[in-house]
Every structure is written in C-alpha cells, then in structure tokens.
Amino acid sequence: MLGLLKAYPELLLALACALLLRCCLGARRDLPIYWPVLGMLPNVLRNLRRIHYWSVDILRASALTFTFKGPIFSDMDFVATCDPANVNHIFTSSFANYPKGPEFGEIFDVLGNGIFNADDDSWASQRRSAHELFTHAGFRSFVAETSKRKVEGALLPLLARAAERAEAVDLHDAFLRLTFDTTCAFVLGVDPGCLSIDGRPVVPFAKAIDDVEEALLMRHVLPKWWWKLMRWLNIAHENKLARARETVDAYIARTVSERRRSDGVNASPDMLSSYVEKGCDDGFLRDSVLNFMIAGRDTTGAGLAWFFWLVAKNPAVGAKIFEELEARFGVSEGAMKVFDAESLRGLVYLHASLCEALRLYPPVPFEHKWAVKGEVLPSGVRVEAGTKILFSTYAMGRMEEVWGKDCAEFKPERWITGRGTVKYEPAYKFLAFNAGPRTCLGKDMAFTQMKTVAAAMIYNFEVEAVAGHIVEPKMSIILHMKNGFLAKVRRRG
Numbered sequence: 001m002l003g004l005l006k007a008y009p010e011l012l013l014a015l016a017c018a019l020l021l022r023c024c025l026g027a028r029r030d031l032p033i034y035w036p037v038l039g040m041l042p043n044v045l046r047n048l049r050r051i052h053y054w055s056v057d058i059l060r061a062s063a064l065t066f067t068f069k070g071p072i073f074s075d076m077d078f079v080a081t082c083d084p085a086n087v088n089h090i091f092t093s094s095f096a097n098y099p100k101g102p103e104f105g106e107i108f109d110v111l112g113n114g115i116f117n118a119d120d121d122s123w124a125s126q127r128r129s130a131h132e133l134f135t136h137a138g139f140r141s142f143v144a145e146t147s148k149r150k151v152e153g154a155l156l157p158l159l160a161r162a163a164e165r166a167e168a169v170d171l172h173d174a175f176l177r178l179t180f181d182t183t184c185a186f187v188l189g190v191d192p193g194c195l196s197i198d199g200r201p202v203v204p205f206a207k208a209i210d211d212v213e214e215a216l217l218m219r220h221v222l223p224k225w226w227w228k229l230m231r232w233l234n235i236a237h238e239n240k241l242a243r244a245r246e247t248v249d250a251y252i253a254r255t256v257s258e259r260r261r262s263d264g265v266n267a268s269p270d271m272l273s274s275y276v277e278k279g280c281d282d283g284f285l286r287d288s289v290l291n292f293m294i295a296g297r298d299t300t301g302a303g304l305a306w307f308f309w310l311v312a313k314n315p316a317v318g319a320k321i322f323e324e325l326e327a328r329f330g331v332s333e334g335a336m337k338v339f340d341a342e343s344l345r346g347l348v349y350l351h352a353s354l355c356e357a358l359r360l361y362p363p364v365p366f367e368h369k370w371a372v373k374g375e376v377l378p379s380g381v382r383v384e385a386g387t388k389i390l391f392s393t394y395a396m397g398r399m400e401e402v403w404g405k406d407c408a409e410f411k412p413e414r415w416i417t418g419r420g421t422v423k424y425e426p427a428y429k430f431l432a433f434n435a436g437p438r439t440c441l442g443k444d445m446a447f448t449q450m451k452t453v454a455a456a457m458i459y460n461f462e463v464e465a466v467a468g469h470i471v472e473p474k475m476s477i478i479l480h481m482k483n484g485f486l487a488k489v490r491r492r493g
Contacts, residue, residue, distance in 0.1 A: 003267055017342045028078075031061050032068070039069045041076065044221050051221065052121050052365055052473050055080065055392040063378045064401060068390075074223040075099060075103075078368075078388040082396035090369055090389060090426035092436035096320050101370020103388060107219045108320075110212055113285070114291030124287070127441065129275070134441050143445050146185045146343040147452045150178060152338040154195045155453065159461055160336065161197060163489045168466050169482040171305035171308055173200065175453070180448060181207050183296035187289055188255050189270035208247035209294060213476045215241035292442075298478040299363035300446050306361035310410045311458070313463040317353055317412060318458055324349045325459045333493060336460045341448045344455055351422055352415035354450055358432040359403070362409060365394040365479045367434065374414050392481065393431045402429060429450035463487045 018419075032043035047054040064083040070076020090098045099119040111117045113125040133139055141294050155178055162169040165270060177195035180203070185191050194203045206223070208382070221229045231238040259276050271292060275285055310334040321322070324347055330336065344350065368391065374384040400407050413444040417423045427435035433443045458462065466486040474482040 005244075012137075014027075018477065020063070031066070032059060034069055037072055039071045039074070039076070041071050041074070045105070048221060049475065051217075051475065052392075052479070053392045054396045055366075056398050059392060060396045060399065063269040063379070065377070065381050065398060066124060067381065074225065078222055078384055078390050079377075079381060079425060080390045080392060081320065081377075081379065081381075082392045082399060082402070083322045083377075083379045084396075084402060084426075086381075087391060087396075087431060087435060088390075088426070089378050090391075091434070091438070095438075097288070097372045097375070098389070100368075101374065101388065103224075103370060104368065107223070108216060110216070110241065111291055111294075112285035112287035112378040116291050117287075120332075125298070129278075130249065130292075130441050133271055133274050134445065136269070140444075140448075141286070143182075143186055144448055144452070146182055147449045148340060150185075150191075150195070150340055151452055152336075153455050154178065154197065154335050156338065156456060156460065157197045158195065159457065159489050162320050163461065163491050165242050168486045168488055170485050172305040174296065174487040175304040176206075176480075178453070179297045179301035179304070179449065183293055183300075186296060187271045187292050189259070189273055190255065204247050205251040206297075208244035208251075208398070208459075209297070210476075210480075211240050211244035213246070213294070213298065213478050214474075214479075216477045217475050249286065249289060252289050253282070255288075258283050277280055283291070294478075295440075296442060296445070298450050298480070300470055302363040302478055302480050303354075303358055303446070304450055305481055305485050307357035308399050308457070308463055308487070309455065309465065309471055309481075310360070311353070311355050312463050312487060317410065318463070320412075321350050321353055321454070321458050325455055329459070336456075338456045339452065339459075341452055342429050344451045347455070348416060348420060349412060350451060350454060351447075352412040354454065355415045355425075356410055356412045356429070357420075359397040360429060361479055362393040362397065362432040363479050364432075364477070365392065365475070366477075367391040367393065367431070367471070383441075389433065394473075396429075396431060439479065440443075457489075461491060464488045464490070 005182075012350060019185045024324065025138055032040040034040055035042055041140040044051075059082050065079065065081040065086060068076070068078050068080055069489060070078075100117065101119075105117050108117055108398070113129065115123060118126055155174065158174060159169065161167075168178065174195065175198070180194045181191050190287060192203055194201065218237045227238060230236050231242075234242060256272065256276070259272055270290060275288060280288075308421055313322070328347065329339070369389045371383045371385055371387045372391065374387070396402055406414075413424050415425070427433065427439060433440040433446075464487060469486040470483055471485055472482050
C-alpha cells in the first residue's frame with residue numbers, strides 16, 4: 001500500500017481530500033467538525049469569543065448531550081450536557097460517583113483546598129462549618145443589615161446623582177462594586193469602599209479576582225499541556241494569573257494577620273473572625289476567604305446586572321414589580337426608601353422575576369464533574385471512568401425540551417402558579433444554585449441581597465438601557481458583561 005502511494009502521489013492527495021470532505025460533510029449542522037489529529041479543537045478556537053452562544057447551538061442540535069473529542073494525546077475529551085435527567089443523576093442520585101475530580105483541582109489551583117475544589121471528607125467538613133455560620137441568626141441578620149446599609153448609603157446616592165445630572169451609569173460596574181464591598185464585609189469584616197459616589201476607586205484585590213476568572217476560562221478551552229507550558233514560561237494569561245494570585249494572597253495575608261493581632265475579635269460576626277476564633281490555620285483561612293469572595297461578589301453582582309438589563313428591555317416587567325411594591329409600601333413620595341429584607345418576603349412577582357433572570361443568565365454558566373466509574377447516563381450516552389462531564393447552565397435555560405417553546409422569552413409568569421404563589425422548579429432543571437448535596441449554601445444570602453437592591457432601585461427609579469450600547473457575555477468563568485451595562489436612571493414621582 002505504501003509503495004502504491006509513493007508511486008501515485010495524486011492518489012495520496014485524493015485520499016486526503018476525500019477524508020477532509022467526509023469530515024466536513026459528515027458533520028451535522030451546528031455540530032463541531034472532527035479534524036484528523038486536531039480533533040474538534042479548531043471549532044473551539046474559532047468560536048472562543050462566543051463560547052456560550054456556541055454551547056447553545058451544539059446542545060440544541062445534539063438532543064441536549066454531546067461528546068467532544070479533543071486533539072490526540074491532549075486529554076481534552078469530555079461529555080457536554082444540559083439534559084435535566086443527566087443533571088439529576090449526576091448531581092443527586094449518583095453523587096458519590098461524580099466528584100469534582102483531579103482535573104478540576106488542577107485548573108482551579110488558585111482556589112487551593114477551599115470548598116469549591118474539595119471532595120470527600122474535606123468538602124463535607126468545610127460545608128458543615130460554612131453551614132453552621134450561614135444559618136446562624138446573627139450572621140443572617142448581619143447580611144441583611146449590611147446589604148440595606150450599603151444600598152442606602154452608597155448605591156442610591158450614586159444613582160440619584162446620575163439621575164440629577166442625566167448621566168449614564170454602568171450598572172454592571174456599580175453592582176460588582178456593591179457586592180465586592182458587602183462580600184468583604186460578610187467574609188472579612190471590612191468595607192473597602194469600592195462603591196463610592198465620589199468616583200470609581202481602583203481596588204487591586206477586586207481587579208485581581210477579575211483577572212483570575214478570565215485566566216481560568218482559558219484553561220478550560222486549551223489543551224492541558226498548552227496552558228501548563230504557558231504557566232511554565234509565565235506568559236499570556238498565565239502571567240496575568242500569577243500576578244493576580246500574588247495580589248490576592250498578599251491582601252488576604254495582611255487581613256488575616258491584622259485579625260490575629262486583634263486576637264480574632266471583630267465587632268461584626270463575619271466569616272474570618274469566626275474561623276480565626278476556631279483556631280483555623282492561615283492556609284485554610286486563605287483558601288476559604290478566596291472561595292467565598294468569588295462566590296459572593298461575582299455571582300450576585302453579575303446576576304443583578306443581567307436582571308436589570310432584562311427589566312430595561314422588558315419595561316412591563318418593571319412596571320409589575322413597581323405595582324407590587326407600591327401595593328405593599330404605598331406611593332413613593334419625597335425621600336428615597338430602602339426596605340428591610342424581612343419586609344420583602346412574599347413579594348411573588350419580584351421573586352419570580354429574579355428567578356427568570358437567573359434562568360436565562362446564570363452567573364456560573366457551566367459546571368463540571370468527573371466520573372469515577374463508567375456507566376450509561378439517562379440520556380443513553382456512555383461515560384467511561386475518568387471522563388469529564390461539562391454542564392452548560394447557560395444552554396439549559398434556552399432549550400425548548402426543558403422550558404418550552406417560549407424558553408427564549410423573559411417571562412416571570414412561568415414561575416407563578418395559578419393560585420398566585422411561587423412555582424417550585426427542581427434544581428436539576430434550574431441549576432443556578434447547583435443541585436444535590438452541593439446546593440449553594442449562599443442561596444438565601446444571594447436572594448436577600450438581590451431583593452434589597454432590586455426593590456430599592458425599582459421603587460425609587462426607572463431604568464432605561466442606553467440605546468446602541470452592546471451588552472454581551474464576557475469570556476470568564478462568571479457570566480460578566482463584556483462591555484458593562486450603560487443605563488439612564490430617572491427618579492419616580
């Protein structure tokens with residue numbers, strides 16, 4: 001055969017063309033083409049800037065589950081899914097067979113041994129400690145009071161000045177600054193003043209967290225040997241990650257040291273004070289602080305930005321939320337009003353609107369697990385031991401098979417029963433707060449903050465998106481807005 005090809009080189013060319021044609025024509029529409037040696041990686045690189053939209057196209061065309069093949073020897077193969085049956089099986093029914101896995105820890109090494117990297121006994125122990133703190137009445141009251149105070153003292157004055165001057169305000173930036181301050185208060189017991197009416201101060205710790213998140217996404221889409229080589233050479237996004245990590249570590253170490261010098265005593269019942277008093281070592285404190293800072297600041301801030309963008313694009317929803325608030329709290333007159341978290345309980349349409357925004361724009365757009373033992377998933381796809389499984393929460397909210405033909409619409413009514421109460425949707429269908437034993441411990445905290453912000457803003461202001469400003473997802477492990485969200489605000493009344 002080899003001699004034949006040498007004798008007739010045109011035959012070799014014909015075979016190569018036939019193989020290429022088969023790769024191109026054999027692929028179903030919207031599905032990645034499998035290239036010899038390179039696998040499906042060229043498709044990823046071509047769609048890198050629209051990775052979330054692309055995940056929707058792929059999973060929609062492949063009955064909600066797709067097997068991705070990376071380059072040979074790259075260890076990039078994985079199964080992508082947004083099938084609720086698979087999610088329920090992996091996150092709940094067969095939880096023990098699907099830990100985070102060793103590759104997760106490699107990619108997210110900056111998180112150390114914190115709760116989001118941990119598995120087995122380490123994870124269980126950290127979860128117990130966090131659960132004990134988060135469910136304590138004093139801590140929950142602290143979260144609610146801090147959120148209200150920050151909205152009243154920083155966010156509303158910023159918006160009032162923007163309204164008075166008829167200036168556009170970047171709400172995405174404002175919300176991230178707000179949640180950075182509140183999360184620093186919850187986790188560290190300090191308020192860095194990132195959100196200020198006097199300007200937009202640069203906070204190196206906050207900027208470093210942004211850089212970490214962008215670099216971690218690149219680790220997901222590049223072959224392991226590639227990004228490890230870049231880390232060894234200390235170039236590109238790995239250089240940015242290394243410098244960001246130094247900033248993060250220095251800030252946390254300084255804060256921990258100051259707390260220890262005060263014998264762990266702090267006026268507020270924050271997480272760091274609680275853990276220092278328990279005698280936790282510096283390594284544990286560093287990892288816990290960073291894990292909960294990312295979880296608390298970025299997810300809530302991004303969720304609020306997408307919520308208000310959707311409300312601005314669907315003013316009828318904002319009007320209904322305002323009517324609900326006005327029915328409970330009366331007509332808005334004079335001074336701006338901020339509400340206690342407890343007083344917002346039972347506001348069905350507000351809660352439904354937040355859930356609907358989180359369905360379409362989940363702050364964490366993908367999750368992944370690792371199979372200990374091979375088996376056939378409920379969708380019929382077989383996974384072998386050691387297979388990585390990627391879950392697109394972003395795509396799940398856009399699947400007709402999951403949410404119906406109107407899945408692309410922002411429709412809070414889908415969360416309201418015929419009796420006018422909030423409709424329950426299982427976590428394996430609504431994955432914004434994870435599912436099963438790893439369900440987000442901060443879910444109630446997140447809703448407390450989001451409702452406090454949303455109610456105060458909608459009751460006191462009308463929000464309108466700036467015409468022509470493009471809002472789209474950013475390349476990050478958190479669903480941030482690439483260009484921010486420019487909006488105009490007007491005082492009601």
